[in-house]
Amino acid sequence: MPNAKMSCFVDTSVIVHTVDRSEPEKRQIATSLLRRTIKNRTLVLSPQSLNECYRVVTDRRQFMSREDARELVSDLSGSCTAPLDFAVTCLAWHFQDQTGFSFWDCLLLASASVAGCGIFFSEDLQHQRQIFDLRILDPFKLPHLNDLPI
Secondary structure: OOOOOOOEEEOHHHHHHOOOOOOHHHHHHHHHHHHHHHHOOOEEEOHHHHHHHHHHHHHHOOOOOHHHHHHHHHHHHHHEOOOOOHHHHHHHHHHHHHHOOOHHHHHHHHHHHHOOOOEEEOOOOOOOOEEOOEEEEOOOOOOOHHHOOO
16 A cells, blocks of 8 residues: 555654744754654654653753753654564564664664654654665755655
């Protein structure tokens, strides 16, 4: 079914761009991507991505107050359907051995894979790389994000 919507995982850095006022173009793309995937019910997140997002926007980059960041994370929690258990950890080890990516990135990839995602949106990994059934795409390098079945 070529026109079917595809579940997609959005990496932490893309979520963070939705609140980063220093890069308006990336902010617009990231916000549009999240809105579209939420509307289409194709967005998949993991507890790790939401926890990382909270830490980055409150501590590391200090974009938001704790209260505002908690509201952002709470708003996204309905899409937090990817598992984070020992089976995901084992798959992350396998991905790490196959790709050479950091363990934390592989944990997100494994979580997305187990959740059945077809696309993993990230600006931090290799654009267009295929890892089993998961395709990594950098949303900021795509000329036509609206053409994707997400």
